Amino acid sequence: MGCRVAESFARQTFMATLGATLVSVTAGEVVIELCGREDLVQQNGFLHAGVTTAVVDSACGYAALSMMPEGADVLSVEFKVNLLSPAAGSRFRAVGRVVKAGRTLTVCQGEMIALDSGKTVALMTATMISVTRP
Amino acid sequence: MGCRVAESFARQTFMATLGATLVSVTAGEVVIELCGREDLVQQNGFLHAGVTTAVVDSACGYAALSMMPEGADVLSVEFKVNLLSPAAGSRFRAVGRVVKAGRTLTVCQGEMIALDSGKTVALMTATMISVTRP
Amino acid sequence: MGCRVAESFARQTFMATLGATLVSVTAGEVVIELCGREDLVQQNGFLHAGVTTAVVDSACGYAALSMMPEGADVLSVEFKVNLLSPAAGSRFRAVGRVVKAGRTLTVCQGEMIALDSGKTVALMTATMISVTRP
């Protein structure tokens, strides 16, 4: 399970571009961490909402994949993000968790935590779909 | 109006990291373009949903800002993205449009178009808030 | 196509409870209308957001069903609603439209219009799933 997620994560070149690292994979929960960096910010110096979304989306997607049968791949159908606080800080943790695993669709919830302050800066609810690996 | 958006866009270092360019700013509509790049993809070689979200979010946010009074800044409150098709291609256009401009909150809708195929690959609905510039 | 939607709509007893009527069904677009009523309101006398959601959700679901093969039924996977203005007035029109019809999932957008003022009071984006009729 962990290997499948790790292999797929390694193919997501955008995670490397962001400097995001896969921290843990358990059945139905995936953790990704990210360091704050000057080239990842919006106009006020906070992490851009697209960066937050990217890592929480990957955490949710891989949480879903961790519950899917061998040979499956995962794609995001849709997600909704609420930005609770400015994403300020030097280190961030994205956690994705499966809420309901179905045969076709899996619903996940995720969050982004600013580790310096301990604040949850964003919440995601996402729908993932299981597809046959291309 | 265009200058205010252009100045703020220039401070969003993440847009430069993605290679995104601000193409046009009119009252209530902003266009941002992006080239496909190998370091921006998910596990199947399509643009990562976080990249798509980043540029459509910026397009929507700046569409909202384009309608706000002088001295205002814009922050994303929340957004919802539906991923309609894999984001395949060499060039992408994000369009953000104001649907309802209020004193405090502005609702926008945006889309990401894969210019090679002409397909809309993602839709966003976003709520933006007007804040006093820090 | 219209008959299938009309038959299903007639089984949605909640539409009768609300006094909602199916106005038109074309391929990919469904219109439902509703009269304002004193027993459908929230604390300020405006239509309750749940009423608005119900009729726009049905309009979107049936727009999706109108594009599905014979023998299919439709279920809502998820939706997102932005409430743009208080739903004031005596008559309302919900319009649901298919944005992307897929084999399994269909994405729709809908709106609720207050016919007295002509204002769009709510926007919906919804994901519908095609299931075998039970």
Added chain:
Amino acid sequence: MGCRVAESFARQTFMATLGATLVSVTAGEVVIELCGREDLVQQNGFLHAGVTTAVVDSACGYAALSMMPEGADVLSVEFKVNLLSPAAGSRFRAVGRVVKAGRTLTVCQGEMIALDSGKTVALMTATMISVTRP
């Protein structure tokens, strides 16, 4: 606090139309219950998603109101609902909880539980706004 919510709930005539009852109000959490009824269903006899949305939206809105200063009223800005399972059963509980209370905006999460099965049938994330009572 409880009285303010109870008074407002009593003015939501739609809650009476649904037969929904306010069960508990504590700081940041509100519970509403509802009995299944034949006039509240969709085409397969399950509770209509609009009914579920209505009661979870009211639970979230009043959870937000429970944290707001005297003289405030609450309006829903937007919400997103994921329908996890068919809403089958004779009795349902909607729980709304404040996730982040701000001066202007409050973010809530809610769920609908089918009490017969114990299943969570729907999840909501909602943004509420504090307004001066009209």
